[in-house]
Amino acid sequence: MNRGDGGASAATRLILADDQTLVRAGFRSILDDEAELSVVGEAGDGAEAVRLARSERPSVVLMDIRMPVLDGLEATRRIAADERLHGVKVLILTMFDLDEYVYGALKAGASGFLVKDTEPMELIHGVRVVARGDALLAPSVTRRLIGxxxxxxxxxxxxxxxxxxxxxxxxxxxxxxxxxxxxxxxxxxxxxxxxxxxxxxxxxxxxxxxxxxxxxxxxxxxxxxxxxxxx
The missing domain is CATH 1.10.10.10 (Winged helix-like DNA-binding domain superfamily/Winged helix DNA-binding domain)
Incomplete structure:
Protein backbone atom coordinates (compact mmCIF):
# COMPACT_ATOMS: atom_id res chain seq x y z
CA MET A 1 0.00 0.00 0.00
CA ASN A 2 1.30 3.41 -0.95
CA ARG A 3 0.05 6.76 0.27
CA GLY A 4 0.08 10.10 -1.44
CA ASP A 5 1.97 13.00 0.03
CA GLY A 6 0.78 16.21 1.56
CA GLY A 7 -1.39 18.45 -0.60
CA ALA A 8 -3.57 15.57 -1.77
CA SER A 9 -6.55 17.05 0.04
CA ALA A 10 -6.72 19.85 -2.55
CA ALA A 11 -6.82 17.39 -5.42
CA THR A 12 -9.19 14.69 -6.63
CA ARG A 13 -8.16 11.79 -4.42
CA LEU A 14 -7.80 8.37 -6.02
CA ILE A 15 -7.24 4.79 -4.85
CA LEU A 16 -5.89 2.12 -7.21
CA ALA A 17 -7.07 -1.44 -6.54
CA ASP A 18 -5.41 -4.12 -8.66
CA ASP A 19 -3.48 -7.25 -7.73
CA GLN A 20 -0.79 -6.53 -10.32
CA THR A 21 1.87 -4.15 -9.05
CA LEU A 22 2.96 -3.11 -12.54
CA VAL A 23 -0.60 -2.22 -13.53
CA ARG A 24 -0.96 0.00 -10.47
CA ALA A 25 2.40 1.61 -11.17
CA GLY A 26 1.39 2.36 -14.75
CA PHE A 27 -1.89 3.98 -13.75
CA ARG A 28 -0.20 5.93 -10.95
CA SER A 29 2.41 7.39 -13.31
CA ILE A 30 -0.35 8.58 -15.66
CA LEU A 31 -2.71 9.97 -13.05
CA ASP A 32 -0.15 11.60 -10.74
CA ASP A 33 1.12 13.63 -13.71
CA GLU A 34 -2.17 15.55 -13.65
CA ALA A 35 -2.06 18.47 -11.22
CA GLU A 36 -5.59 18.01 -9.90
CA LEU A 37 -5.37 14.22 -9.52
CA SER A 38 -3.61 12.49 -6.62
CA VAL A 39 -3.26 8.77 -5.95
CA VAL A 40 -3.53 8.51 -2.16
CA GLY A 41 -3.51 4.73 -1.82
CA GLU A 42 -2.96 1.39 -3.55
CA ALA A 43 -4.59 -1.95 -2.76
CA GLY A 44 -3.64 -5.40 -3.97
CA ASP A 45 -6.98 -7.01 -3.09
CA GLY A 46 -10.62 -6.04 -2.60
CA ALA A 47 -10.58 -6.17 1.19
CA GLU A 48 -7.72 -3.71 1.32
CA ALA A 49 -9.53 -1.50 -1.18
CA VAL A 50 -12.54 -1.30 1.14
CA ARG A 51 -10.34 -0.53 4.14
CA LEU A 52 -8.53 2.18 2.23
CA ALA A 53 -11.78 3.69 1.00
CA ARG A 54 -12.97 3.97 4.60
CA SER A 55 -9.75 5.51 5.87
CA GLU A 56 -8.88 7.78 2.95
CA ARG A 57 -12.37 8.76 1.71
CA PRO A 58 -11.19 9.16 -1.91
CA SER A 59 -13.21 10.69 -4.71
CA VAL A 60 -12.76 7.62 -6.93
CA VAL A 61 -11.61 4.03 -6.49
CA LEU A 62 -10.25 2.47 -9.68
CA MET A 63 -11.23 -1.15 -9.09
CA ASP A 64 -10.05 -4.31 -10.79
CA ILE A 65 -12.54 -7.18 -10.72
CA ARG A 66 -10.45 -10.30 -10.36
CA MET A 67 -8.48 -9.93 -7.14
CA PRO A 68 -7.61 -12.25 -4.22
CA VAL A 69 -9.13 -12.20 -0.72
CA LEU A 70 -12.14 -10.19 -1.88
CA ASP A 71 -12.98 -9.62 -5.53
CA GLY A 72 -13.76 -6.23 -6.99
CA LEU A 73 -17.45 -7.00 -7.32
CA GLU A 74 -17.95 -7.58 -3.60
CA ALA A 75 -15.62 -4.71 -2.75
CA THR A 76 -17.72 -2.40 -4.94
CA ARG A 77 -20.90 -3.64 -3.29
CA ARG A 78 -19.50 -2.94 0.20
CA ILE A 79 -18.32 0.55 -0.72
CA ALA A 80 -21.65 1.41 -2.37
CA ALA A 81 -23.62 0.12 0.62
CA ASP A 82 -21.57 2.03 3.22
CA GLU A 83 -23.38 5.27 4.06
CA ARG A 84 -20.09 6.75 5.30
CA LEU A 85 -18.74 6.39 1.76
CA HIS A 86 -21.69 8.01 0.01
CA GLY A 87 -19.50 10.32 -2.07
CA VAL A 88 -16.96 7.66 -3.06
CA LYS A 89 -17.28 6.56 -6.68
CA VAL A 90 -16.05 3.25 -8.11
CA LEU A 91 -14.64 3.03 -11.63
CA ILE A 92 -14.25 -0.58 -12.75
CA LEU A 93 -11.13 -1.65 -14.66
CA THR A 94 -11.37 -4.79 -16.78
CA MET A 95 -9.39 -6.61 -19.44
CA PHE A 96 -12.47 -7.15 -21.57
CA ASP A 97 -15.35 -4.86 -22.51
CA LEU A 98 -17.76 -7.81 -22.40
CA ASP A 99 -17.14 -9.19 -18.94
CA GLU A 100 -20.17 -10.54 -17.09
CA TYR A 101 -18.71 -9.35 -13.81
CA VAL A 102 -18.81 -5.76 -15.03
CA TYR A 103 -22.59 -5.94 -15.29
CA GLY A 104 -22.72 -7.16 -11.71
CA ALA A 105 -20.43 -4.34 -10.64
CA LEU A 106 -22.61 -1.71 -12.28
CA LYS A 107 -25.62 -3.21 -10.56
CA ALA A 108 -23.73 -3.20 -7.26
CA GLY A 109 -23.10 0.53 -7.52
CA ALA A 110 -20.11 1.17 -9.77
CA SER A 111 -20.25 4.43 -11.71
CA GLY A 112 -18.79 3.04 -14.90
CA PHE A 113 -15.94 1.02 -16.35
CA LEU A 114 -12.85 1.23 -18.51
CA VAL A 115 -10.86 -1.46 -20.25
CA LYS A 116 -7.26 -1.65 -19.03
CA ASP A 117 -5.74 -0.98 -22.45
CA THR A 118 -7.49 2.36 -22.72
CA GLU A 119 -5.41 5.32 -23.88
CA PRO A 120 -3.93 7.52 -21.11
CA MET A 121 -6.09 10.53 -22.01
CA GLU A 122 -9.22 8.34 -21.94
CA LEU A 123 -8.23 7.11 -18.48
CA ILE A 124 -7.77 10.67 -17.23
CA HIS A 125 -11.05 11.76 -18.81
CA GLY A 126 -12.88 8.79 -17.29
CA VAL A 127 -11.59 9.56 -13.82
CA ARG A 128 -12.62 13.20 -14.16
CA VAL A 129 -16.11 12.27 -15.37
CA VAL A 130 -16.72 9.91 -12.46
CA ALA A 131 -15.13 12.28 -9.92
CA ARG A 132 -17.56 15.06 -10.79
CA GLY A 133 -20.49 12.74 -10.13
CA ASP A 134 -21.42 11.57 -13.61
CA ALA A 135 -21.52 7.99 -14.80
CA LEU A 136 -18.97 6.85 -17.36
CA LEU A 137 -21.30 5.38 -19.94
CA ALA A 138 -19.91 4.92 -23.42
CA PRO A 139 -23.07 3.99 -25.36
CA SER A 140 -21.30 1.77 -27.91
CA VAL A 141 -19.84 -0.43 -25.19
CA THR A 142 -22.15 -0.05 -22.21
CA ARG A 143 -25.34 -0.74 -24.15
CA ARG A 144 -23.74 -3.82 -25.67
CA LEU A 145 -22.58 -5.01 -22.26
CA ILE A 146 -25.88 -4.40 -20.47
CA GLY A 147 -27.87 -5.78 -23.40
Whole structure:
Protein backbone atom coordinates (compact mmCIF):
# COMPACT_ATOMS: atom_id res chain seq x y z
CA MET A 1 0.00 0.00 0.00
CA ASN A 2 1.30 3.41 -0.95
CA ARG A 3 0.05 6.76 0.27
CA GLY A 4 0.08 10.10 -1.44
CA ASP A 5 1.97 13.00 0.03
CA GLY A 6 0.78 16.21 1.56
CA GLY A 7 -1.39 18.45 -0.60
CA ALA A 8 -3.57 15.57 -1.77
CA SER A 9 -6.55 17.05 0.04
CA ALA A 10 -6.72 19.85 -2.55
CA ALA A 11 -6.82 17.39 -5.42
CA THR A 12 -9.19 14.69 -6.63
CA ARG A 13 -8.16 11.79 -4.42
CA LEU A 14 -7.80 8.37 -6.02
CA ILE A 15 -7.24 4.79 -4.85
CA LEU A 16 -5.89 2.12 -7.21
CA ALA A 17 -7.07 -1.44 -6.54
CA ASP A 18 -5.41 -4.12 -8.66
CA ASP A 19 -3.48 -7.25 -7.73
CA GLN A 20 -0.79 -6.53 -10.32
CA THR A 21 1.87 -4.15 -9.05
CA LEU A 22 2.96 -3.11 -12.54
CA VAL A 23 -0.60 -2.22 -13.53
CA ARG A 24 -0.96 0.00 -10.47
CA ALA A 25 2.40 1.61 -11.17
CA GLY A 26 1.39 2.36 -14.75
CA PHE A 27 -1.89 3.98 -13.75
CA ARG A 28 -0.20 5.93 -10.95
CA SER A 29 2.41 7.39 -13.31
CA ILE A 30 -0.35 8.58 -15.66
CA LEU A 31 -2.71 9.97 -13.05
CA ASP A 32 -0.15 11.60 -10.74
CA ASP A 33 1.12 13.63 -13.71
CA GLU A 34 -2.17 15.55 -13.65
CA ALA A 35 -2.06 18.47 -11.22
CA GLU A 36 -5.59 18.01 -9.90
CA LEU A 37 -5.37 14.22 -9.52
CA SER A 38 -3.61 12.49 -6.62
CA VAL A 39 -3.26 8.77 -5.95
CA VAL A 40 -3.53 8.51 -2.16
CA GLY A 41 -3.51 4.73 -1.82
CA GLU A 42 -2.96 1.39 -3.55
CA ALA A 43 -4.59 -1.95 -2.76
CA GLY A 44 -3.64 -5.40 -3.97
CA ASP A 45 -6.98 -7.01 -3.09
CA GLY A 46 -10.62 -6.04 -2.60
CA ALA A 47 -10.58 -6.17 1.19
CA GLU A 48 -7.72 -3.71 1.32
CA ALA A 49 -9.53 -1.50 -1.18
CA VAL A 50 -12.54 -1.30 1.14
CA ARG A 51 -10.34 -0.53 4.14
CA LEU A 52 -8.53 2.18 2.23
CA ALA A 53 -11.78 3.69 1.00
CA ARG A 54 -12.97 3.97 4.60
CA SER A 55 -9.75 5.51 5.87
CA GLU A 56 -8.88 7.78 2.95
CA ARG A 57 -12.37 8.76 1.71
CA PRO A 58 -11.19 9.16 -1.91
CA SER A 59 -13.21 10.69 -4.71
CA VAL A 60 -12.76 7.62 -6.93
CA VAL A 61 -11.61 4.03 -6.49
CA LEU A 62 -10.25 2.47 -9.68
CA MET A 63 -11.23 -1.15 -9.09
CA ASP A 64 -10.05 -4.31 -10.79
CA ILE A 65 -12.54 -7.18 -10.72
CA ARG A 66 -10.45 -10.30 -10.36
CA MET A 67 -8.48 -9.93 -7.14
CA PRO A 68 -7.61 -12.25 -4.22
CA VAL A 69 -9.13 -12.20 -0.72
CA LEU A 70 -12.14 -10.19 -1.88
CA ASP A 71 -12.98 -9.62 -5.53
CA GLY A 72 -13.76 -6.23 -6.99
CA LEU A 73 -17.45 -7.00 -7.32
CA GLU A 74 -17.95 -7.58 -3.60
CA ALA A 75 -15.62 -4.71 -2.75
CA THR A 76 -17.72 -2.40 -4.94
CA ARG A 77 -20.90 -3.64 -3.29
CA ARG A 78 -19.50 -2.94 0.20
CA ILE A 79 -18.32 0.55 -0.72
CA ALA A 80 -21.65 1.41 -2.37
CA ALA A 81 -23.62 0.12 0.62
CA ASP A 82 -21.57 2.03 3.22
CA GLU A 83 -23.38 5.27 4.06
CA ARG A 84 -20.09 6.75 5.30
CA LEU A 85 -18.74 6.39 1.76
CA HIS A 86 -21.69 8.01 0.01
CA GLY A 87 -19.50 10.32 -2.07
CA VAL A 88 -16.96 7.66 -3.06
CA LYS A 89 -17.28 6.56 -6.68
CA VAL A 90 -16.05 3.25 -8.11
CA LEU A 91 -14.64 3.03 -11.63
CA ILE A 92 -14.25 -0.58 -12.75
CA LEU A 93 -11.13 -1.65 -14.66
CA THR A 94 -11.37 -4.79 -16.78
CA MET A 95 -9.39 -6.61 -19.44
CA PHE A 96 -12.47 -7.15 -21.57
CA ASP A 97 -15.35 -4.86 -22.51
CA LEU A 98 -17.76 -7.81 -22.40
CA ASP A 99 -17.14 -9.19 -18.94
CA GLU A 100 -20.17 -10.54 -17.09
CA TYR A 101 -18.71 -9.35 -13.81
CA VAL A 102 -18.81 -5.76 -15.03
CA TYR A 103 -22.59 -5.94 -15.29
CA GLY A 104 -22.72 -7.16 -11.71
CA ALA A 105 -20.43 -4.34 -10.64
CA LEU A 106 -22.61 -1.71 -12.28
CA LYS A 107 -25.62 -3.21 -10.56
CA ALA A 108 -23.73 -3.20 -7.26
CA GLY A 109 -23.10 0.53 -7.52
CA ALA A 110 -20.11 1.17 -9.77
CA SER A 111 -20.25 4.43 -11.71
CA GLY A 112 -18.79 3.04 -14.90
CA PHE A 113 -15.94 1.02 -16.35
CA LEU A 114 -12.85 1.23 -18.51
CA VAL A 115 -10.86 -1.46 -20.25
CA LYS A 116 -7.26 -1.65 -19.03
CA ASP A 117 -5.74 -0.98 -22.45
CA THR A 118 -7.49 2.36 -22.72
CA GLU A 119 -5.41 5.32 -23.88
CA PRO A 120 -3.93 7.52 -21.11
CA MET A 121 -6.09 10.53 -22.01
CA GLU A 122 -9.22 8.34 -21.94
CA LEU A 123 -8.23 7.11 -18.48
CA ILE A 124 -7.77 10.67 -17.23
CA HIS A 125 -11.05 11.76 -18.81
CA GLY A 126 -12.88 8.79 -17.29
CA VAL A 127 -11.59 9.56 -13.82
CA ARG A 128 -12.62 13.20 -14.16
CA VAL A 129 -16.11 12.27 -15.37
CA VAL A 130 -16.72 9.91 -12.46
CA ALA A 131 -15.13 12.28 -9.92
CA ARG A 132 -17.56 15.06 -10.79
CA GLY A 133 -20.49 12.74 -10.13
CA ASP A 134 -21.42 11.57 -13.61
CA ALA A 135 -21.52 7.99 -14.80
CA LEU A 136 -18.97 6.85 -17.36
CA LEU A 137 -21.30 5.38 -19.94
CA ALA A 138 -19.91 4.92 -23.42
CA PRO A 139 -23.07 3.99 -25.36
CA SER A 140 -21.30 1.77 -27.91
CA VAL A 141 -19.84 -0.43 -25.19
CA THR A 142 -22.15 -0.05 -22.21
CA ARG A 143 -25.34 -0.74 -24.15
CA ARG A 144 -23.74 -3.82 -25.67
CA LEU A 145 -22.58 -5.01 -22.26
CA ILE A 146 -25.88 -4.40 -20.47
CA GLY A 147 -27.87 -5.78 -23.40
CA UNK A 148 -25.79 -8.95 -23.48
CA UNK A 149 -26.45 -9.89 -19.89
CA UNK A 150 -29.79 -8.24 -19.20
CA UNK A 151 -31.01 -10.02 -22.33
CA UNK A 152 -30.61 -13.33 -20.48
CA UNK A 153 -33.43 -12.37 -18.14
CA UNK A 154 -36.41 -14.34 -19.45
CA UNK A 155 -39.06 -12.27 -17.73
CA UNK A 156 -38.57 -8.77 -16.32
CA UNK A 157 -38.80 -8.80 -12.52
CA UNK A 158 -41.60 -6.79 -10.89
CA UNK A 159 -40.68 -3.11 -10.91
CA UNK A 160 -43.14 -1.32 -8.62
CA UNK A 161 -40.79 1.63 -8.34
CA UNK A 162 -41.37 2.42 -12.00
CA UNK A 163 -45.00 3.10 -11.15
CA UNK A 164 -43.85 6.21 -9.33
CA UNK A 165 -42.46 7.70 -12.55
CA UNK A 166 -44.45 10.05 -14.73
CA UNK A 167 -44.65 9.36 -18.46
CA UNK A 168 -42.03 12.04 -19.10
CA UNK A 169 -39.74 10.54 -16.46
CA UNK A 170 -40.04 7.15 -18.15
CA UNK A 171 -38.97 8.81 -21.40
CA UNK A 172 -35.99 10.28 -19.58
CA UNK A 173 -35.08 6.88 -18.15
CA UNK A 174 -35.11 5.34 -21.62
CA UNK A 175 -32.91 8.18 -22.87
CA UNK A 176 -30.45 7.63 -20.03
CA UNK A 177 -30.38 3.92 -20.91
CA UNK A 178 -29.40 4.97 -24.42
CA UNK A 179 -26.37 6.73 -22.95
CA UNK A 180 -27.61 10.24 -23.74
CA UNK A 181 -26.22 13.23 -21.85
CA UNK A 182 -28.51 15.84 -20.29
CA UNK A 183 -27.96 18.07 -23.32
CA UNK A 184 -28.90 15.25 -25.70
CA UNK A 185 -31.95 14.37 -23.62
CA UNK A 186 -32.99 18.03 -23.77
CA UNK A 187 -32.72 17.93 -27.56
CA UNK A 188 -34.70 14.71 -27.85
CA UNK A 189 -37.50 15.90 -25.55
CA UNK A 190 -37.39 19.54 -26.71
CA UNK A 191 -36.79 20.96 -23.24
CA UNK A 192 -33.98 23.02 -21.73
CA UNK A 193 -30.85 21.25 -20.42
CA UNK A 194 -31.75 22.48 -16.92
CA UNK A 195 -35.17 20.84 -17.19
CA UNK A 196 -33.59 17.62 -18.47
CA UNK A 197 -31.18 17.64 -15.52
CA UNK A 198 -34.10 18.12 -13.12
CA UNK A 199 -35.95 15.18 -14.66
CA UNK A 200 -32.87 12.95 -14.35
CA UNK A 201 -32.42 13.98 -10.71
CA UNK A 202 -36.04 13.15 -9.94
CA UNK A 203 -35.71 9.73 -11.59
CA UNK A 204 -32.56 9.03 -9.58
CA UNK A 205 -34.35 10.00 -6.37
CA UNK A 206 -37.53 8.04 -7.07
CA UNK A 207 -35.65 4.88 -8.04
CA UNK A 208 -33.09 5.20 -5.25
CA UNK A 209 -30.22 4.93 -7.74
CA UNK A 210 -26.70 6.18 -7.01
CA UNK A 211 -26.12 7.47 -10.53
CA UNK A 212 -26.91 7.05 -14.22
CA UNK A 213 -25.08 3.72 -14.44
CA UNK A 214 -27.63 2.13 -12.12
CA UNK A 215 -30.46 3.73 -14.09
CA UNK A 216 -29.23 1.90 -17.20
CA UNK A 217 -29.29 -1.41 -15.35
CA UNK A 218 -32.76 -0.74 -13.90
CA UNK A 219 -34.18 0.20 -17.29
CA UNK A 220 -33.03 -3.06 -18.86
CA UNK A 221 -33.93 -5.29 -15.93
CA UNK A 222 -37.41 -3.81 -15.65
CA UNK A 223 -38.04 -4.47 -19.34
CA UNK A 224 -38.54 -0.78 -20.03
CA UNK A 225 -35.99 -1.20 -22.80
CA UNK A 226 -34.63 -4.38 -24.32
CA UNK A 227 -31.43 -5.31 -26.15
CA UNK A 228 -31.53 -4.02 -29.72
CA UNK A 229 -34.14 -1.33 -29.11
CA UNK A 230 -31.63 1.48 -28.84
CA UNK A 231 -29.57 0.74 -31.92
Missing amino acids: EFAGRIKEPPPAPLLNSLTEREREVLVAVAAGLSNEEIAGRLVVSPATAKTHVSRVLTKLGARDRAQLVVLAYEAGLVKPGWLG
